Amino acid sequence: MALAYDPLFITSDKSSMDVPSTPPPMVLTQDELKRIAAYKAVDFVESGMVLGLGTGSTAKHAVARIGELLRQGKLSNIVGIPTSKKTQEQALSLGIPLSDLDAHPVIDLSIDGADEVDPHLNLVKGRGGSLLREKMIEGASKKFVVIVDETKMVKHIGGSKLALPVEVVPFCWKFTAEKLREVMEGYGCEAKLRLGGEEGKAFVTDNGNYIVDMYLEKDMGDLGAVSDAILRLPGVVEHGMFLDMASTVIVAGELGVKIKNKHSSCC
Numbered sequence: 001m002a003l004a005y006d007p008l009f010i011t012s013d014k015s016s017m018d019v020p021s022t023p024p025p026m027v028l029t030q031d032e033l034k035r036i037a038a039y040k041a042v043d044f045v046e047s048g049m050v051l052g053l054g055t056g057s058t059a060k061h062a063v064a065r066i067g068e069l070l071r072q073g074k075l076s077n078i079v080g081i082p083t084s085k086k087t088q089e090q091a092l093s094l095g096i097p098l099s100d101l102d103a104h105p106v107i108d109l110s111i112d113g114a115d116e117v118d119p120h121l122n123l124v125k126g127r128g129g130s131l132l133r134e135k136m137i138e139g140a141s142k143k144f145v146v147i148v149d150e151t152k153m154v155k156h157i158g159g160s161k162l163a164l165p166v167e168v169v170p171f172c173w174k175f176t177a178e179k180l181r182e183v184m185e186g187y188g189c190e191a192k193l194r195l196g197g198e199e200g201k202a203f204v205t206d207n208g209n210y211i212v213d214m215y216l217e218k219d220m221g222d223l224g225a226v227s228d229a230i231l232r233l234p235g236v237v238e239h240g241m242f243l244d245m246a247s248t249v250i251v252a253g254e255l256g257v258k259i260k261n262k263h264s265s266c267c
């Protein structure tokens, strides 16, 4: 279905108005909101850029749009760095030239979705299992634009009560999961191995690891301290909290698109 995409439908945190003067032309599905956010992010893309290509149901719209603009000749000389095998396949199918972090250690712009966004633009990512490559690539980016529909906005990280993913090595994963649970015990934490592999086996990431999903009851408060404690555990490869990494978050909702920039987004 074609979107009636209205530029007046956009607000930014630089603006004093949060509600646009023109009402949205129709009730949009969550997928349409994801697509609106993704297309808006692709406005930041310029010919000649090295781009981090995100993973997931929102990022796939951005990758598709980049492919379309390349095909139309409106963008040229783009190099994409995919954050997962799935995105790599999509980008290849669209003819987007690809490379990697070894060849391009500095990336101009990354565009990716998120599972949660807090008021400080801290994120949870990795419910699709791609957090490690995403963190490596997005951490090497001069600009990181996050695209979400409004359901992803939370008051605090973990606030959706859905998974905070941690990538762990398969070797004695139960031991690591128990250590994670102990570290997070004060926040009412449950730690569960993610399933989804063949015959009900563990989900395996693109890096051959497992994911332990943490479910939290309480606000963690000092996210930096929790991050450090998790990363100190042997067996942990990476976690899905992306702290202070997003430059801009584009949020598409029924009342319009909001653009939130780092350092001007909160309080």
Ligand SMILES: O=C[C@H](O)[C@H](O)[C@H](O)COP(=O)(O)O
Pocket (backbone or CB within 6 Å): 054, 055, 056, 057, 058, 059, 112, 113, 114, 115, 124, 125, 126, 127, 128, 129, 130, 131, 134
């Ligand atoms: O591992 C997956 C990624 O972090 C995704 O970007 C994240 O889960 C958001 O995915 P979606 O856009 O499908 O909600």
